[in-house]
Amino acid sequence: MKIRENVNLSELTTMRLGGPTDFLIEIDTPEEISDAVEFAEEKNLPVYFLGAGANVIGLDEGFPGIIIKNNIKGFKILRENKNQLLLKVGGGEIWDDFVEFVSKKGYSGVEAMSKIPGTVGAAPVQNIGAYGQEVKDTLVSVEAFDTLIDEFIEIPASKMDFSYRHSIFNSGKDKGRYFILTCTFRLDKKNPEPPFYKSLQSYLDEHKISAYTPETIRDAVSNIRAEKLPDPKKIPSAGSFFKNIYLDASSAKLAEEKGVPIRKTEKLDASGKKYIEYKVNTGWLLENAGLKGKTFHGFKVSDKAALILINESATSSKDLELAKQEITDQVKKKFGLTLEQEPVEIKEEKPETNKVQKEDIS
Ligand SMILES: Cc1cc2nc3c(=O)[nH]c(=O)nc-3n(C[C@H](O)[C@H](O)[C@H](O)COP(=O)(O)OP(=O)(O)OC[C@H]3O[C@@H](n4cnc5c(N)ncnc54)[C@H](O)[C@@H]3O)c2cc1C
Structure with missing residues (x-):
């Protein structure tokens, strides 16, 4: 070390x-x-x-x-047959290297998440996602070090309480408790199938791409992202600075009355019961509050993708706080909706149970 x-x-x-x-x-x-x-x-x-x-x-x-x-690096094939691949990946591998590796082999499940910056080990933490795919859909389990009992453990994906940008690793009593060492994924040997996200489908149509394979979708997503997202090696940002917003039926109705478009999707909950998901695209809110392209305390609301705050000249996190406050105030005033920050601050995370209770757990 x-x-x-x-x-x-x-x-x-x-x-x-x-x-x-x-x-x-x-x-x-x-x-x-x-x-x-x-x-x-x-x-x-x-x-x-x-x-x-x-x-x-x-x-x-x-x-x-x-x-x-x-x-921690490394790719280990645990099982491979004509239908599926079971792959264990070191948590320190670059996420996009993993996506490239499996897409090239013709396995589907993560190609729409091409070019998301970061490591494989962090991917389950906020259940990363893009263009309709999320990590929760292919992750089988992680090997982790449990700092509460000082032991290596395996956590199945079913115990990770995944939802939009949420898992046991970034919320609740176990936040900050586990160090993720490796991730195991199950991927299918098949071609991705429409319906695709609107912007992805438009790109495919425009470029006359009709052979949908993990590689063609990966290429399309990579090109779309290169057009509108800042390359973190050259332009400082933390990606989407604000989360999209999910509302209940009555709040969705109020937002609609203020002119906010709501995407309604029928979903199934964990018990298999149908429900309607009401989603607000936060990029739309920022754009329609007139904030796209504007600069606040050295941070620019990207003119290509409004969810992204680009650090143009700031050197202090206090300036980021001021910029965030001004942006959230303006959106609240115009649409009555409260924005929530996506990236997390680096500060001590104390799992709620402390080491004194080790005996109770083991
Ligand atoms: C330009 C840009 C575009 C982006 N686009 C997307 C996108 O499309 N979709 C999306 O979901 N995200 C996106 N992001 C956010 C980011 O890429 C992901 O959240 C990614 O998973 C972060 O990985 P990381 O290794 O940098 O994690 P870090 O930023 O280093 O850590 C993120 C969190 O994970 C925890 N963590 C990290 N490693 C471990 C570990 N081994 N064990 C336990 N906890 C750990 C940290 O404590 C922290 O809470 C984007 C970011 C940028 C800069």
Whole structure:
């Protein structure tokens, strides 16, 4: 394991903000995580788990503690037949390298999530998704280190309580408890089938692409994204800064009265009961509040994809807070809806149960 002292969070995050952390530990093998956690316990410092820093915000005060960064690599085929692939992937692998690997082999399930920045290990944390696919649809399980009982465990996807940008890893009493070491995916040997997302279908039609394979869809999505999304290596951002909004029927009606388009989709809940999902496209709200292309305290609401805040010149997380406040106030005033931030701040995450209760759990 590699240890560095006094590393700025701005170096570790794609939004390029944040003061120093006491230690940065990079984990190359699953075994090293227990050494890193032991190191933190000896120093009595909190830990924060990090991947490529594409969905986090570093604060000016930094992180007084230890950042543990996942660098565990490797692809291991557990089972492969003419219909399916069961693949275990190191959590430190780049997500898009995994998508490329399986799409090239003709397996479907993740091709619409091509070019999402970040690591494989972070993908289940907010249940990443794009163009109609989500990680929850292909993830089978993860191997993790449980910092509460200091043990390696396997968590099946059915226990992860997945929904839009939500899982047990980023919400509730177990937030920050598990370090994800590897992820196992089940992918089907088949071609993706329409209906596709509107913008994806338009691209396919425009380019006269009618042979839908994991690779052609991957290429289409990659090209669409290259057109409108900032490359985190060149342009600082944390991707979508605000989440889309899901409403109940009565709030959806109120929003509709203010002119907000609501996408209604029939869905099935966990018990198989039908319900209507009411979704507001937050990009539409920002655009129609006249904010697209405007700059607030050094952050620009992208003129290509309004959900994205680009860090043009800011160096302080306080400026981000001010920008966020002004943007949310304007949307609230115009449409009566409250925006919620997607990227998380790097600060201590305390699972609700602490180590004293270890005996009760094991
Ligand atoms: C330009 C751009 C476009 C984007 N587009 C999309 C998109 O289309 N769809 C989408 O869903 N997201 C998108 N994102 C957000 C981001 O790519 C994803 O959230 C991605 O999963 C972040 O991966 P990461 O490795 O950078 O995680 P980080 O940002 O490093 O961490 C994110 C969270 O996961 C936790 N975490 C990280 N690694 C581990 C681990 N091994 N174990 C436990 N917890 C861990 C962290 O503590 C943190 O809470 C975009 C971001 C950018 C910059």
